[in-house]
Amino acid sequence: MNKSAKLPRELKVKPIKNGTVIDHISANRALNVLKILGLPNDKSKVTIAMNVLSSQMKNKDIVKIENRELDPQEVDKIALIAPNATINIIRDYDIVEKGKVQLMDEINDILKCPNPNCITNTSEPVNSKFYVINKKAIILRCYFCDRIIDEKSIEFRI
Amino acid sequence: MTFSQKNIISIKDFSKKDIKYILRVAERMEPIARSKETSNLLYGKILGMLFYEPSTRTKLSFETGMKRLGGNVIGFTEAAGSSMTKGENLADTARMVGEYADSIVIRHEMEGAARYVSDLVDVPVINAGDGAGQHPTQTLLDLYTIKRIFGKIKNLNIALIGDLKYGRTVHSLAYALALFNVKMSFVSPKELKMPDEIVHDLNKIDVVARETENIHDVLDKVDVLYVTRIQKERFPDPEEYQKIKGAYLINSELLKGTDLIVMHPLPRVDEIAYDVDSTPNSKYFEQAFYGVPVRMALLKSII
Numbered sequence: 001m002n003k004s005a006k007l008p009r010e011l012k013v014k015p016i017k018n019g020t021v022i023d024h025i026s027a028n029r030a031l032n033v034l035k036i037l038g039l040p041n042d043k044s045k046v047t048i049a050m051n052v053l054s055s056q057m058k059n060k061d062i063v064k065i066e067n068r069e070l071d072p073q074e075v076d077k078i079a080l081i082a083p084n085a086t087i088n089i090i091r092d093y094d095i096v097e098k099g100k101v102q103l104m105d106e107i108n109d110i111l112k113c114p115n116p117n118c119i120t121n122t123s124e125p126v127n128s129k130f131y132v133i134n135k136k137a138i139i140l141r142c143y144f145c146d147r148i149i150d151e152k153s154i155e156f157r158i
Numbered sequence: 159m160t161f162s163q164k165n166i167i168s169i170k171d172f173s174k175k176d177i178k179y180i181l182r183v184a185e186r187m188e189p190i191a192r193s194k195e196t197s198n199l200l201y202g203k204i205l206g207m208l209f210y211e212p213s214t215r216t217k218l219s220f221e222t223g224m225k226r227l228g229g230n231v232i233g234f235t236e237a238a239g240s241s242m243t244k245g246e247n248l249a250d251t252a253r254m255v256g257e258y259a260d261s262i263v264i265r266h267e268m269e270g271a272a273r274y275v276s277d278l279v280d281v282p283v284i285n286a287g288d289g290a291g292q293h294p295t296q297t298l299l300d301l302y303t304i305k306r307i308f309g310k311i312k313n314l315n316i317a318l319i320g321d322l323k324y325g326r327t328v329h330s331l332a333y334a335l336a337l338f339n340v341k342m343s344f345v346s347p348k349e350l351k352m353p354d355e356i357v358h359d360l361n362k363i364d365v366v367a368r369e370t371e372n373i374h375d376v377l378d379k380v381d382v383l384y385v386t387r388i389q390k391e392r393f394p395d396p397e398e399y400q401k402i403k404g405a406y407l408i409n410s411e412l413l414k415g416t417d418l419i420v421m422h423p424l425p426r427v428d429e430i431a432y433d434v435d436s437t438p439n440s441k442y443f444e445q446a447f448y449g450v451p452v453r454m455a456l457l458k459s460i461i
Binding site for chain 2: 115117119120124125126142143144145146147148
């Protein structure tokens with residue numbers, strides 16, 4: 001009998017040579033993280049692990065993006081839905097930079113305002129803009145129409 | 159205090175000090191608004207009026223105010239009269255009028271339109287109502303009316319009545335009154351209660367408003383009844399609407415023996431009976447006039 005058929009085989013995600021690893025993403029939010037980063041696209045190889053065990057946070061998602069180093073501005077956008085995410089920049093298999101995402105004071109051009117009557121939901125050449133009015137339990141206020149968005153509805157607005 | 163080139167978008171952008179300043183200037187403008195004095199303070203200046211939605215009082219009082227100060231107005235009062243009908247967007251129209259005029263007044267059906275325009279042009283922008291959003295000049299004239307009649311705003315007892323859910327004037331007014339240590343009551347059918355968001359914001363600054371469905375709960379306690387219209391379309395059941403409408407009707411019988419004042423942003427339909435007009439309680443036409451000196455004060459301060 002084949003030995004490998006008996007033993008459960010664990011799927012290992014191989015390390016990447018160059019690129020970015022986003023770890024500690026809140027479980028099941030990886031796809032929205034990709035959406036915020038404008039991925040997938042033709043150039044980047046992306047590996048996703050969802051709902052995997054984590055020593056720090058029970059379950060988590062991980063996203064590995066090969067041959068692309070995210071800049072801090074891109075990374076901070078993720079904080080909106082994955083406030084505990086950590087970012088590792090990898091060069092030649094080594095972590096050369098490590099950091100946590102930080103929620104900005106302003107969220108520009110990521111979320112759609114939930115108010116259908118908001119000027120940002122028209123054909124006018126305008127991007128959405130929200131002020132972060134509470135960072136602990138995230139609450140945002142639309143710069144244009146004052147509508148409040150809370151943490152629960154943020155995901156549906158990306 | 160300098161208001162020069164300042165945008166007037168939301169009452170929330172105003173401090174108590176800012177409001178008091180505008181009310182003081184409005185008082186100085188009153189003789190000019192009443193044509194007892196003449197002025198050339200804004201001689202040679204042009205106000206651009208972008209009224210994408212119908213308006214009577216707001217539009218006419220801005221126009222009157224600008225002209226009483228020796229200035230002039232350009233613009234349109236319906237989308238139909240503009241190149242909107244040819245498909246031009248708000249941004250392009252606003253940029254163009256921003257080059258022609260010294261200030262822009264805008265009323266638009268989309269919320270946030272005034273803030274949007276203020277980011278696009280170099281001249282100061284006044285919000286004359288954006289959808290269900292803000293209408294700061296209405297709030298300032300409401301405050302001015304109260305101040306003129308009572309000599310103060312502080313410590314008064316003020317009830318906001320009617321559609322507190324959708325009425326934009328009551329939202330802005332509640333914020334502003336909160337700055338003046340006013341005792342507030344919200345009287346409305348439960349379907350049209352003041353939004354939690356606003357009650358929550360008021361609570362945060364230690365302002366607790368009394369909420370009730372019954373107008374008789376507040377009648378003998380208040381100095382001001384601020385009445386707004388309950389719209390038929392808010393109620394799917396016409397019978398329910400008729401019942402509610404009756405319970406919030408203000409007539410002279412109801413006001414008998416009281417010395418409170420009745421205010422209304424107008425237009426009224428049938429929420430205040432005509433027999434109130436001739437009582438000393440009615441102040442809504444006076445209130446409408448005060449739109450002129452208050453808007454003159456704003457124009458004079460920002461241009």
